[in-house]
Amino acid sequence: MKDLFYLNPAITFLNFGSFGACPKPIFEDYQKWQLELEYEPVQFVAVNGLQYLKQSREALANYIHCDANDVVYTSNPSYAMSIVAKSFDLKRGDEILTNNLEYGAMDYSWNYYCEKASAVYKRQPITLPLTTKEKFIEEFFSGLTANTKAIFISQITSTTALIFPVKEICEIAKSKGLFTIVDGAHVPGHIDLNLQELKADVYTGACHKWMLTPKGCSFLYVKKEHQHLFDPLVISWGFKNPLPSESKFIDYHQMQGTRDFSAFLTVPKAIEFLNQHNWKEKSKACHELVIKNAQRFYDLLGSYALSPLTNEFVGQMLSIPIKTTEPMKLQRLLFEKYNVEIPVMPHADQVYLRYSINVFNTQHDLDVLYNAVEDILKTSDLIKR
Ligand SMILES: Cc1ncc(COP(=O)(O)O)c(C=O)c1O
Secondary structure, eight states, rough: GGGBBOOOOOOOOOOOOHOOBBHHHHHHHHHHHHHHHHSSSIIIIIIHHHHHHHHHHHHHHHHTSSSSGEEESSSSHHHHHHHHHHHHOOOOOOOOEEEEEEEEOHHHHHHHHHHHHHOOEEEEEEOOOOOHHHHHHHHHTTTTTTTTTEEEEEEOSSSSOOOOOOHHHHHHHHHOOOOEEETTTTTTTOOOOOOOHHHHHHEEEEEESSTTTOOOOEEEEOOOOGGOOOOOOOGGGGGGSOOSSSSSHHHHOOSSSSOOOOOHTTHHHHHHHHTTTHHHHHHHHHHHOOOOOHHHHHHTTTTTOOSSSSSTTTTSSEEOOOOOOOOHHHHHHHHTTTEOOOOOEEETTTEEEEEEEEOOOOHHHHHHHHHHHHHHHHHHHBBBO
16 A cells, blocks of 8 residues: 555655654645645634634544543644643642653653642653553652642653553553643554544544644643643633634634644544545554564564554554664664665663554565565664664
């Protein structure tokens, strides 16, 4: 299926996880919206655009199972989480319970606003490899104190590519009266997402990764009763909207001054594309390819699995601990000498090689990676076993 994408055919592309890639029919839809914008900018931005955005939000809401007035488009999850972290009511001594496997930029954001308020961003250490859901949940909540006000957790982590049991975590947190905030950047289009069942108070997801839209398309969901808590990052016309919609939340966060929101409008096309191509089945096949290759990489690198290799913990990405002191150099070498696009990411005192598998990847791609790593092991001391 690589022909469906614009990806450079000369590159073995194993890094879908970082920024996604957009299939041609969805990208054409994007360009169609951009052309309509240039054809009549005023009508597009000030008149029809609002209706288009509403239709797109409705399609997204239907896909992720929430009310269309509880979800607003943002350019990326960092933007969405900054809205939340900046406004979250933090008093001196309050604690946000998280863990030590979260995405670095999100850690920065929460740390920044916690420090400002003299609150604590508590990164509870998680023991790897994960063994069971129950053990993970127990370890996560052992960081709970009387000062814990909220929990913040990823549904799929970045550097370690692990699926966390957020449904159970949110249920327990709610039973303890805590506010629940979930980073689902990698979730839409990757594993099932049902916000009605998940019961997070706040959830952000990226559509431009596994859901295949063009870049700059993500969302922020906030449960209705909490929407008044969060100020927009940009105050614009939606603040005192002369033509208010039925949702203040949407008016506040959707209007940010002039911008090209064409990427947001491609969501209905992306959902149609996923359905048309029976994506769930394809995703399952990708997961199987991920798992099938795991052991040979552990053997090659003298490494180990970060969790049981089941769909409870692993989706279409796998992170393999790798011994290198120069991750950036190794990533550049894999790209420049072997034409393999794959991230080599440090996290705390460990480095991870993470492969992502999507519909266009085949066994051959993982063989290319395997041979490249084998060659580097033989010809340099960049990787240790
Ligand atoms: C777990 C996780 N959260 C958040 C993000 C943030 O994405 P962005 O930089 O697009 O805001 C990423 C990006 O890869 C991620 O992996």
